[in-house]
Amino acid sequence: MDSKNLSKPAKEPTTKLSEILNGRLNFQGIPLEILIEPSPFGFGRVLLQNKNLLVKTPATVPAAEKSDFCRNQITGWLKAQARSVFNAEVHAMSDKYGFKVNNIAIKDTRSRWGSCSVKTNLNFNWRLIMTPPEVLRYVVIHETAHLEEMNHSERFWALVEKRCPDYQIQRNWLKNHGLAILQWELKI
Numbered sequence: 001m002d003s004k005n006l007s008k009p010a011k012e013p014t015t016k017l018s019e020i021l022n023g024r025l026n027f028q029g030i031p032l033e034i035l036i037e038p039s040p041f042g043f044g045r046v047l048l049q050n051k052n053l054l055v056k057t058p059a060t061v062p063a064a065e066k067s068d069f070c071r072n073q074i075t076g077w078l079k080a081q082a083r084s085v086f087n088a089e090v091h092a093m094s095d096k097y098g099f100k101v102n103n104i105a106i107k108d109t110r111s112r113w114g115s116c117s118v119k120t121n122l123n124f125n126w127r128l129i130m131t132p133p134e135v136l137r138y139v140v141i142h143e144t145a146h147l148e149e150m151n152h153s154e155r156f157w158a159l160v161e162k163r164c165p166d167y168q169i170q171r172n173w174l175k176n177h178g179l180a181i182l183q184w185e186l187k188i
């Protein structure tokens, strides 16, 4: 600040550009700060910038509905990110290990991380997008290993270990933090 400004009374900006919300959010294991910003458009948008998640909110959203609006925007964004990360991981592994997958679905469940059916359909919990990438990858390795071993036999775990040598670390991470992730709700 230069000396010129010191003589002037402190001026509050007339419009607050961004406002820090109290919501806490982990994205791929990294804590993000949620910032809500006005949008010049009639629709909302979510942008990831460094460690900030910007929620662009149109002026037409009434103040009383702003929290709900932002919550929906952020949840939708997280699910879309989860979908693209799971698709990329499964396709990379299918190229590497030569298995075939029928369908990949992203589920909203509070009880399981993933599943694999005899029809080679894979389901994954979108909440895994909040965990470190190696934890999400372990779940993909676990479920896709079921395409070859539809059980939890020694052969199954040997296959998981071959593809994910530190899988015990990722399993332990889920044991320690999994419940918090499954129960997580965005409070803003």
Ligand SMILES: [Zn+2]
Pocket: 142, 146, 151, 152
């Ligand atoms: Zn399993």
